[in-house]
Amino acid sequence: MNYTYRIYPAANQQAQMLAWLESCRRLYNYALRELKDWMNSRKCMVDRCSLEKEYIISADVPFPGYMEQKRQLPVLKETWTGLKDVHSQVLQDVIKRLHNTWENFRKRNFGFPRFKKYGQFKSFLFPQFKESPIVGHQIKLPKIGLVPITLHRPIPDGFAVKQVRVSSRCRGTQWYIVATIQSDVSVPDVPVHGRAIGIDLGLERFITSSDGSYVERPKFFKTVQSRLKVLQRRAARKQRRSKNWEKAQIKVAKLHHHIAIRRKDFHLKNAHKLCDQAQTIFAEDLNTVGLNRGMLRKECVDASFGAFLSLLEWVCWKRGVYFEKVNPNGTSQTCPNCQAAVSKTLEDRVHNCPECQYSTHRDHAAAQMVLIRGLDNVVPVDDGERKLPGLAVLSGAFCLDKWLSRKAQERS
Structure with a gap:
């Protein structure tokens, strides 16, 4: 089961998590670019490929699968500024997220993975914990530290926190965590009964x-459509990417x-x-x-x-x-x-x-x-x-x- 809680990180923690999201977005696009280049180089025969429009990859280069791209992460950290600051398992989950989308595309035959624009990557995942990260009214996130949390309902007895996904909403002004809890209990299917x-x-x-x-x-x-129309009109009149434009966009997002x-x-x-x-x-x-x-x-x-x-x-x-x-x-x-x-x-x-x-x-x-x-x-x-x-x-x-x-x- 998943439990969602509101967290209140400090200003420096918010800046750190926003930097993590941007690094994860760039890594996602980099891995997707490798996958698309490999596919484009094998669309047609070798003697008929366009040398101007497609990047030719050697025939002995294997498909950039999940394990292959995950093994490249230590090499990328040496030359890519910012990747060293991100938790290693968070980066591995980014690669896994891309290949899960790729496998779903192959099964459904639609929904090819797309490049993420700035601000479109809104969450990252800590895939495992040895102990429960929730201590009192705080949650301990690796490399981020203790963050205040609104624990509106406690974790049930017998359940352990397995994963924690950190999610940003309202253009990075509100933060939530989705805690995946698990218990070694077999739940039978509900039979038809009663009224x-x-x-x-x-x-x-x-x-x-x-x-x-x-x-x-x-x-x-529809009840707030007139108010939304006013806020969107005000945002459209601001100079794009200015501070006032960002404030207006935050009001629309909220x-x-x-x-x-x-x-x-x-x-x-x-x-x-x-x-x-x-x-x-x-x-x-x-x-x-x-x-x-x-x-x-x-x-x-x-x-x-x-x-x-x-x-x-x-x-x-x-x-x-x-x-x-x-x-x-x-x-x-x-x-x-x-x-x-x-x-x-x-x-x-x-x-x-x-x-x-x-x-x-x-x-x-x-x-x-x-x-x-x-x-x-x-x-x-x-x-x-x-x-x-x-x-x-x-x-x-x-x-x-x-x-x-x-x-x-x-x-x-």
Whole structure:
């Protein structure tokens, strides 16, 4: 698990960490340049390569892999000013970070590593610790020293700090650490149990549950958009790279950070609220990338459905609640009462079934369909109970759902 804490380094420590970030950025770009040069020199046959546009590398030079580039670090430290000041394992992690991106590109066939511009490299990692670096209300970072930390929640008993990532936000004015903690405990998969609900995510109502409850969508970005527009206009009028320009950019970054933490706080509170309501949650497996590119992309990005689903899945795992995503196709075009197809446009906000006369809010009907599709994975048995592949018996709280009552009548 990862725990995030705010730290408050001194002025000299901030300058040192900013210098580390710049050295890591330059090393990342240097290693990526080696990788791209090696690839460009082997794009075509030797007798057909352009001697003017491509750097020709000998055929016996191996591919600059992770181990090969990591072995070059001691040599680079002798000629590269600034690398000696950075912790050796931090530099090794920079090379590892590049090759992780390269391997992901090879698997997905998209997302080729890019060069990092000034200010784009915002974190570095200490990959291992012999002892816990957190001592009281301070954290001891190698070569940096003791840094005050806001320990708003203690490290749980039985957990050890394995890694610490130092991250800068708001253009280097705010600093955080992400502590990776580990315990030698085997956590079993959460079985389906207790009361089940289905949820539907939307722009009118952020969350609509199958039991009829819903949560309105707060407009995090639009509420402060006018203020952001003023700050961006002031920043644009400043001379680029001047001190006043940097101050104006920091104000813009802090407002964006304020929007992000408000959104995350809203997501986290509602995730815990859903876990309080039920022990089994079904949600739509939305194509969030496609939604963020559609005609309502501004509202979808502001709502951040993908971040909420990821956070909800983590909260469910942490609290022992079963979570599963279902196919979202046609959930709003199907009647949850009789399974008839009821076509609706985006303007139709009420579900009226012409077959069974069932009427409810559009999002409520979609949430009920999500619950039905989720419960289709339940395997009925002959003893009158409903079991799942994990051999977990579902409790009688499912009888609160009309669909299960109807299914029980059909089986009888």
